[in-house]
Amino acid sequence: MAHKEYEINIDPRILELLGPNLYTNIYYVLAELVANAYDANAKNVYIISDNNSITVEDDGHGMSYEVGVKKFLNIAQESRTNDEESFVSGSDRKRRKMGRKGVGKLAALSVSENVEVKTIKDGDRSGFILSRRVNDDHKLKAIDEDNINFLRVREQGTSIVMKAPQYKLHKTLKAAKNNLLKIFPLVNEDFRIHLQIGNKTEVIDSFEREIIQGLGGLVTLGEKFSFLHDNFDSQLKLPADDEDKLHLRKQPFLEKLKLVDRDGEKRTFELEIKGWIGAYRSSRGKKLDQTDFPDNFISILANNKMGEFNILPLVGKNALNEVYVVGQLHIDLFEETMLPDMALSNRQGYKSDDKRYEVATKYIREELLPLVISLRAKYSAYKKSKKDEENHKKNKEREKKFKEQIEKFKSDASADAAKEILQSVSRDSEDLQSIVKSVINKTLPNLGIKRSIDNNKKKLLIMTFPLK
Numbered sequence: 129m130a131h132k133e134y135e136i137n138i139d140p141r142i143l144e145l146l147g148p149n150l151y152t153n154i155y156y157v158l159a160e161l162v163a164n165a166y167d168a169n170a171k172n173v174y175i176i177s178d179n180n181s182i183t184v185e186d187d188g189h190g191m192s193y194e195v196g197v198k199k200f201l202n203i204a205q206e207s208r209t210n211d212e213e214s215f216v217s218g219s220d221r222k223r224r225k226m227g228r229k230g231v232g233k234l235a236a237l238s239v240s241e242n243v244e245v246k247t248i249k250d251g252d253r254s255g256f257i258l259s260r261r262v263n264d265d266h267k268l269k270a271i272d273e274d275n276i277n278f279l280r281v282r283e284q285g286t287s288i289v290m291k292a293p294q295y296k297l298h299k300t301l302k303a304a305k306n307n308l309l310k311i312f313p314l315v316n317e318d319f320r321i322h323l324q325i326g327n328k329t330e331v332i333d334s335f336e337r338e339i340i341q342g343l344g345g346l347v348t349l350g351e352k353f354s355f356l357h358d359n360f361d362s363q364l365k366l367p368a369d370d371e372d373k374l375h376l377r378k379q380p381f382l383e384k385l386k387l388v389d390r391d392g393e394k395r396t397f398e399l400e401i402k403g404w405i406g407a408y409r410s411s412r413g414k415k416l417d418q419t420d421f422p423d424n425f426i427s428i429l430a431n432n433k434m435g436e437f438n439i440l441p442l443v444g445k446n447a448l449n450e451v452y453v454v455g456q457l458h459i460d461l462f463e464e465t466m467l468p469d470m471a472l473s474n475r476q477g478y479k480s481d482d483k484r485y486e487v488a489t490k491y492i493r494e495e496l497l498p499l500v501i502s503l504r505a506k507y508s509a510y511k512k513s514k515k516d517e518e519n520h521k522k523n524k525e526r527e528k529k530f531k532e533q534i535e536k537f538k539s540d541a542s543a544d545a546a547k548e549i550l551q552s553v554s555r556d557s558e559d560l561q562s563i564v565k566s567v568i569n570k571t572l573p574n575l576g577i578k579r580s581i582d583n584n585k586k587k588l589l590i591m592t593f594p595l596k
Contacts, residue, residue, distance in 0.1 A: 136203065140266065159433075172321075189217065305330060370510060428488075457492070
């Protein structure tokens with residue numbers, strides 16, 4: 129084969145301007161690159177972070193030089209223009225494409241000035257350096273075929289290597305995993321993310337189950353999400369009927385809309401909202417802080433890809449109980465191929481004046497959010513009732529134990545006093561009184577009064593002089 133050349137069909141000045149500003153968060157960048165792997169029908173995607181680079185590598189179908197690579201370099205070429213193109217090649221129409229505008233491939237330039245792109249398809253190796261600074265001839269520097277290899281993938285796929293990254297992942301796997309999953313929650317047995325930071329690795333193949341286990345209230349929309357109820361547990365040990373009142377199964381929200389399609393014709397479409405929304409049992413650690421993303425959010429996903437991370441500030445009232453709310457709602461009509469694109473240019477939200485957006489947010493604001501907040505209130509009531517019941521039970525046990533101690537004290541004291549009196553030679557009243565008093569003082573610890581007084585003293589001291 130002749131020497132491969134890599135020519136990008138965009139004004140180099142646009143790359144220099146757009147590259148650093150397209151994304152401002154490493155996890156949004158990773159989500160775009162992972163979405164590309166998903167659209168390549170990959171089963172596994174590897175995110176590998178070390179001191180000098182961040183690599184995103186997948187075992188998808190890779191790109192041939194003549195077709196795939198040239199399409200990749202054709203920036204902003206729309207990838208979904210009809211129904212057939214809406215599905216991932218080779219997926220038997222089981223995967224809907226996430227990409228649409230064709231600019232997500234530039235995401236890596238937000239992290240690095242120079243990005244290595246290496247791909248293998250059916251033994252055909254191609255590689256080049258995508259850069260913010262490209263010569264006027266639009267030619268990219270080629271990577272020698274001997275250096276086109278992968279870290280984890282064995283046969284074919286694609287590798288994006290961000291050299292000298294300007295953004296870093298969290299040092300701990302847990303923090304990086306949680307942030308990534310909030311932006312890209314579509315992981316399962318058919319699409320796994322392998323996250324490696326330094327020499328530590330974790331395989332991620334579930335998101336919802338982990339969150340559901342921390343909820344005190346849950347609402348699912350649609351049969352697809354019913355499995356989440358298997359992981360729900362209020363941890364209140366309620367009767368089954370009461371427990372069932374805390375997690376509800378509902379049908380998806382459906383509403384027919386008349387919208388103008390890409391060709392300018394008015395047609396009827398069905399807006400469907402599926403997914404889940406819940407309320408945490410505890411707000412501890414769930415408030416917005418210095419982490420990349422808050423733990424309380426309502427995300428909008430379309431075609432399983434994150435469209436807008438958090439609409440809670442829009443649909444909520446900034447009430448204190450909203451700190452408990454978390455949810456992921458799927459609205460595929462937001463990415464309908466037949467309709468105009470409603471995504472914002474930064475791919476981190478939607479146009480708020482689009483009719484689809486208005487109808488969806490109205491339902492979430494007026495029906496769904498109040499419902500889940502009512503479940504949180506119900507959980508709190510059950511929890512208080514349980515606590516009151518436990519406190520009452522403890523008081524009854526303490527009362528019973530104290531009565532038993534009194535009876536034992538009376539029995540022991542009277543027996544010891546009788547024994548001492550019988551052994552005493554003197555019958556003087558003062559001597560007898562002294563004997564009884566001595567026996568009482570000797571037996572008094574059996575009542576446990578001193579221990580109770582000492583404990584209350586400690587509580588009083590802690591309240592008066594709180595520990596720093």
